[in-house]
Amino acid sequence: MVSILFCIVLGLPLSYFLNSLWCLRRNLLAAKATGLPYVVLPWSNLNLPWLLLRPLLLPVLNKLPIRDSLWFRLLSVDWPWHQQYAVFQQLDADNFIYVSPTRNYFNTADAAVIDQITKRRHDFPKPVEVYRSLDIYGKNVVSTEGNLWKHHRKTVSPPFNEKNHRMVWDESLHQAQSMINGWMSHQAESSVSIYQVADDCMKLSLHLISFAGFGVNLDWAGAEDQRRQPLTNGHATSNTEKETKPSEIDGNHRMSYVDALQSLLHNMLWIFILPMFCMKWLPFSGIRRSYTSYVEWGRHLRELFDNKKDDIAAGKAQEGMDLMGSLCKGAGLTSGSTVMDSEKLQSRSVLSDTEIMGNAFVFLLAGHETAANSIHFSCLYLAMHPASQRRLQKSLDRIFASRPISEWEYERDFTALFSTMAGAVLAEELRLIPPVPAIPKCIPCNASPQTLVINGQKYTLPPSTYINLVSLAAHRNPKSWPAGPPSDPKNPVHPNSNTDNDLEEFKPERWLQDTAQISDDPAEKDQYTEDAPNTATGTNSSNTLHRPPRGAYIPFSEGYRACLGRRFAQVEILAALAVIFKDYSIELGVDKYASDEEVEKMGENERREVYGKTVGDVRALMMEKMGMLFTMQIRGANVGVRVVKRGEERFADLYR
Helix, strand or coil, rough: CHHHHHHHHHHHHHHHHHHHHHHHHHHHHHHHHHCCCCCECCCCCCCCCHHHHHHHHHHHHHHHHHHHHHHHHHCCHHHHHHCHHHHHHHCCEEEEEEECCCEEEECCCHHHHHHHHHHHCCCCCCCCCHHHHHCCCCCCCCCCCCHHHHHHHHCCCCCCCHHHHHHHHHHHHHHHHHHHHHHHHHHHHHHCCCCCCEEEEEHHHHHHHHHHHCCCCEEECCCCHHHEEECCCCCCCCEEEEECCCCCCCCCCCCCCCHHHHHHCCCHHHHHHHCCHCCCCCCCCHHHHHHHHHHHHHHHHHHHHHHHHHHHHHCCCCCCHHHHHHCCCCCCCCCCCCCCCCHHHHHHCCCHHHHHHHHHHHHHHHHHHHHHHHHHHHHHHHCCCCCHHHCCCCCCCCHCCCCCCHCCCCHHHHHHCCHHHHHHHHHHHHHHHHCCCCEEECCCCCCCEEEEEEEEEEECCCCCEEECCCCCCCCCCCCCCCCCCCCCCCCCCCCCCCCCCCCCCCCCHHHHHHHHHHCCCCCCCCCCCCCCCCCCCCCCCCEEEEECCCCCCCCCCCCHHCCHHHHHHHHHHHHHHHHHHEEEEEEEEECCCCHHHHHHHCCCCHHHHHHHHHHHHHHHHHHHEEEEEEEECCCCCCCEEEEEECCCCCCCCHCC
C-alpha cells in the first residue's frame, strides 16, 4: 500500500513534468516554423501554480543571475507594463512569439499588424475562455463571439447615442462638483495631503453609471441640493455617499447596493478562482465576504430587473440612459407583458434573464473602472507636469470664459474640449496608461493557419496561437509616433524603454498640431471643428489633434470589437477634468520632504528640488505598484495631492 502511494506521489509530478517537456518541444517547433523571433519560457506566465507561488519565490529568484534574463521578465503577468517597449527593442522586432508548454503567444507592437488583426474579426476572434470570469451573472457582450456576440451587441448598443451622452455630460458635471467640494472640505480641516483621490474617482464613476444605466441615484453627502448647480464658495460636508437605494437593508438584504457592489469589485479575484459552492463554507472572512457580496449584489440586480419589467409592462418612461430597459426590451418584453416570449427565447432571438444580468454587470464593471482610472491618472500626470496643467487651464478659460458650470452645454463644449488641450490630455493619458495593457485575440484550435504581412513579408501563424496586441508597447513604438529627445537623458522615465526619446513621457502637447494651441497667450482663440476627433479608432477628422496610423493607438481596441462605451467614457472624463481644472489646481503632496511652513520659507530652487523628488517618488510608485485585475491601477498604495484654488499654488514657479 505504501509503495503504491509512493508511486502515485512521485509519478504524478513526474508525469506532469514529462508532459510539459513534450508540449514545450512541440510548441517550440511550431514557433520556429513561423520564422519569427521567439523566446522560450519554462511555463506560461498564466500558469496557476506559478501565479500562486510567485510572490513567495520572487524574493529568492531576484537574487539569482536569471533576474535580468528576457524569459524571466516575461514570466510576470504584468510584463507589458514593467517592460513597455523595452522587450521589443531588445529583440529588435515589433513582433515576437513566446513559447510555453501551454501554448504559443504571438505579441505585437506593430501598428500595421494590429490593423490587419482587428479588421479580420473572423480570422482572429476574441479568446472567450479568457473572459469566462466575467460570466458570474451570465453571458454578455464582452464574453461572447460570433453570432451570439452580434445578438448581444444589437441589444446593448441602442442606449449609446448622442441624446444619452448629453445626459452623461450633465450628470458628470454634477458628480465632479460634488467630489471637488468633498476634497476642499477635507483640506479645510487639515493641512496634509489627501490620499483618497483614486477612490473618489471610482465613486464618481460608480454614481454616474448607476444613474445612467439603472436609474439608481447615488449622491455625495451635502450634494442633494446642489444638483447641476455651480460650485459654492463655501465648503461642502464630507464626501460620504448618500444613497437612494433600490432597496433598504431589510430581511431580504445583508448589504446595501453600494456596499455590496464595492465589496464585490474589491474581492473579485476570489470569485474568479474559487468555485461558488466552496466559498460559502471556507473559514476565511475575506472569502466569505466575497461570496456574500456576490449574492447580495445579485439580489439587488435582480430587483432592478424585476422593477424594470414592471415599469415596461405599465408603460412608464425611464429617466436617463436606461440600459436595463434596453436589455429588457431585447428580451422581448413590451408594454402590457411581464413575461418573455418563450418561443423567441428558444430561438435565441432574445436575451435570457441571466444574459440580461450578465450584460448589466459587465456594463457597470468595465464602464466605471475605465473612466475612473483615466480621471485619476490625468490628475496625477497634470500634477507631475504643472506647465501642461497651466496650458490646460488657459484652454479651459478660452472655452468657458466666465460661464458658470450650470451653463456648460454638451453640444457646444464637448467638441471644443475634445479638439483642444483637454482632448490632448485625455489622449496622452490613454496612450501611456490604456485601460488594459494588451488586447487578447487568438487563432482557434480548429481554425486554419492565418497569414500576416509583416514588413512586406508573409508569416503564417498556426492554430491554437494566442495573440497579444500589446497596446502599452504599440503606444510607445517610435516607428509609429513622432518623438523628440528625452527631457532628462540622465534620469529617463523608464530605465530601459525608449531612453533615447520622449515617448515614455507625458507630453499632451504632442497631440496638438496647431502650435497656436500650445501658446500661453490668453488672447489667442482656438478654432474648433464641427466633428469631435475620434482618437480611439484612428478616424479623427480634426486638424487639431495628431492622427496616429491605424493600429498605433488602441486604448478602446479597434475594428468590429471596439468598445461600445468609448464616447460615454470620453464625455465623462472630459467633463470631470473640465470641472476640476477650470477653477482649481492639483499639486503633489510634498509632506514627506517638507511641511507647509517649510515650503513657505523656501526659495524657487529649493521648491523645485522638493517637488522634483516627489515627482520621482510618484514615478517609482507607479512603475512598481501598477497592476491589473480588470484594468490598470495602482495597487496597494495611494498618491497624496493638494487641491488648491487657482492662483494659490505653492509651486507656482513650476507652471511656466
